[in-house]
Amino acid sequence: MGFHRKWIGLSLLVAFLSLGAIWEGLHRLPPRYIARLVPEPLQPWFWPAHPEEVPTPMATVPPERLAALLTPAAPRPSPTRTARPSLTPVPSPSPTLTPPPSTPTPTVTRPAFPGPTQAARNTPAALDQADVLLxxxxxxxxxxxxxxxATLAMALSFYGWHGSQRDTAAVLKxxxxxxxxxxxxxxxFARSLGLGARVxxxxxxxxLKRLLRSGFPVIIETGFxxxxxxxxxxxxxxxxxxxERAGQFILMDSYMGPNQGVPYAEVDRYWRHFHRTYIVIYPPGAEGRLRELIGPTWDDDRRMWEEALxxxxxxxxxxxxxxFAWFNAGAALLHLGxxxxxxxAFDQARSLGLPWRILWYRFxxxxxxxxxxxxxDVIALADANLRVTPYVEEWYDYKGQALLALGDRERARALFEQALRINPHFQAARAHLEAVSP
Incomplete structure (x- = not known):
């Protein structure tokens, strides 16, 4: 009887250790495998521990410093854009990448029904009330x-490009x-195809409405x-x-689905998290029209950042x-030197509390x-992020630059090399690596 108890106990111990090894192994898997192998309700158990917010600075920001930053240096310049066109749609620019005969030429039109490439799982009311639909x-x-x-591939498809998100990802990530x-x-990437592109x-x-009326789909970067x-x-x-009647934009969302109707206010609320960044892709012959639509900030970076500040x-x-307003002020101040x-400004944004993922995207x-x-500060922020995920090449590059400035060339070189292992196309890290290599 004692032998059997010992055998059962040993078997249970082996099973427990085996389950522990499996559990530990699952935790070490890259997240994409967790998404495939683990049922969705259980996936949060395998997500890495993370802080609720970006780490706050150690020192409190003096109130007089903040007050100085809130004072505009000069009146905000008035945009000198062209007069607002009517709501009557105009023909879209002819793409330089000619689609095959079976693919309809992109146009701006008020449709009576969704186009064949835009069948939606959940068609919003805005679709039937569209002033403009591309x-x-x-x-x-x-x-x-x-x-x-995926979003870039969708935008390029408007100009007749037949690639997929796999093609764009092979270069971008x-x-x-x-x-x-x-x-x-x-x-x-868009310019490598012979198209024009501007961020x-x-x-x-x-x-955004002016661009859409003139036949240009627009990529925006937002919180989500x-x-x-x-x-x-x-x-x-x-x-x-x-x-306008629904007060919504109609957008293609790679996560939520096609033809999503999203209220203007909601778009702006989350768009502000990324300093209201937008990307326009266009045929080279349409650049003059875009210059008129966007105005002086088309190629005047200083004016753009002064207005942003x-x-x-x-x-x-x-x-x-x-x-986020403090964060945006910090970004504008940085670009203004x-x-x-x-x-x-960034210290104050961190003190007030920022989502813990923000430094995955905004550097x-x-x-x-x-x-x-x-x-x-650079090293502390990079390390805080790397403890959660090791898959953002920019963090290695920034930490490497900080270590190099502190005289640690060997560790800096290793970090630049790691950044390039994640993304061999990352030119900043390549330049920094070449600078420290014999």
Whole structure:
């Protein structure tokens, strides 16, 4: 009897250790495998532990420093854009990538019914009330962690490109676990196809409508909260139309589905989280028209950032405890060369509380702290993020720059190499690696 008890006990111990090993192994798997292997209700058990917010700075920001940042340096310039066109749609620009005869030429039209490429699971009322709706976009549901490549592929399909999100992802994020694709990377991909592409910040609702009326779909980068269990994250969306009666934009969403009707106010609320960044892809012959629509900030970066700062200051005057407004002010100050002020604004944004994923997508605090010589802040923020996920190449690069500034060349070189293992196309890390290599 004693022998049997010992045998049963040993068997249970082996089974327990085996389950423990399996459990530990599952926790070590990249998240995309968890998504495939683990039933959805159980997946939160396998997500890595994370802070609720971005780590706050150790020192309190002096009130007099904040007050100085809230004072506009000059009156906000008045945009000198062309007169607002009527709501009558105009023909869309002819694409340079000619689609096959079976593919309808993209046009701007008020349809009586959805086009064949836009059949939706949940067609919004805005679709039937559309003032403007662009046809010719192929909707794509994103694969794991792939909203940037999927949204870019949808936008390119408007101009007759027949590639898929797999094609865009192969260049934009060779490692499927890479958490971020920047707007600049998406612009570079579109230009590699012979199309024009432009990324700007500080857009507004009326500008989006003007672009759509003139036949240009628009990619916007926004905050996104589809599931309370997952929390806030970044997301790209493609605008293809709008309805004034419904007060909504119509957009292609790689996560939620095609032809989503989203109220103007909701779009702007989450768009503001990314400084109202927008990307326009266009045939080269349409650049003149776009210059007219966007106005002086088309190619005047300083003016764009001055206006962005003035707008952030206006928002802070009304809501001084708004973390994202402080973040946007910091980004504008950074681009205007005011690095100490930018670092102060980012300190205040962190003190007020930012979603813990924000530094997966927006890297301006790293750049401001580096420029201000606050290398320990750069390392602390990079390490806090790397404890949650090792799949953002920019963090390795920023930490490497900080270590290099502190004289640790060997560790810096290793970090630049790691950044390039995640994304071999990451040119900043390649340049930094070449600078420290014998």
């Amino acid at each position: 046809y010719g976009v192929r909707h794509m549901f994103q694969t794991w962690n792939n909203c940037g490549p 060779p490692d499927p676990e890479d958490k971020n694709v920047s707007p600049e990377e998406m612009v570079a 700007r910040v500080n857009g507004d609702i009326e500008l 909260e589809p599931d309370p269990r997952q929390g806030w994250m970044g997301h790209y969306r493609l605008l293809i139309g709008y309805s 003035a707008r952030a200051q206006e928002e802070l005057a009304a809501h001084p405890q708004e973390a 005011r690095v100490e002020d930018a670092a102060t 301006e605090p790293f750049e401001a702290y580096l420029a201000a010589g606050r290398y320990t």
